[in-house]
Amino acid sequence: MSTPKIIIAGWYTVEPSKRDEVVKAHEDLMNRARQTPGCLDLAITADLVDPARINNFESWASEEALQAFRKVANPPETDRPNLRNGNVEASH
Numbered sequence: 708m709s710t711p712k713i714i715i716a717g718w719y720t721v722e723p724s725k726r727d728e729v730v731k732a733h734e735d736l737m738n739r740a741r742q743t744p745g746c747l748d749l750a751i752t753a754d755l756v757d758p759a760r761i762n763n764f765e766s767w768a769s770e771e772a773l774q775a776f777r778k779v780a781n782p783p784e785t786d787r788p789n790l791r792n793g794n795v796e797a798s799h
Contacts, residue, residue, distance in 0.1 A: 713773050715765040719793025723758040730761055732783035740765075740780070745772020763795055 721729050733751040740749040747766035754760035767773040 712769050713765075713767040715767075715773075715795060716763065717793060717795030718754065718760050718762050719795065720757070720759040721761060726753055726759060726761060729783075736780060736782055740776055743772070743776045745769055746776065 730751060730753050737749055737751060740746045745768040747768055749765045750762070752762050752764075754762055765773075767776075
């Protein structure tokens, strides 16, 4: 197995009462990403400790694969109005 070229990891928070809805809304995006050439992994999950926190992890074989998916990702609108704060960073 080759080493991933791009890792995106971090978190963001939403209103706790909306967290599960926001995570569930990303199910289609996660399924499509995981079927995309160059996607090694993608997970958007509810944090087990903080009821407002959503964790984000992505692993891509290349910057090109990541950018190609972002062009067609069409993320759900549910998290934007509920976003409170966060920290998501990429590492090459």
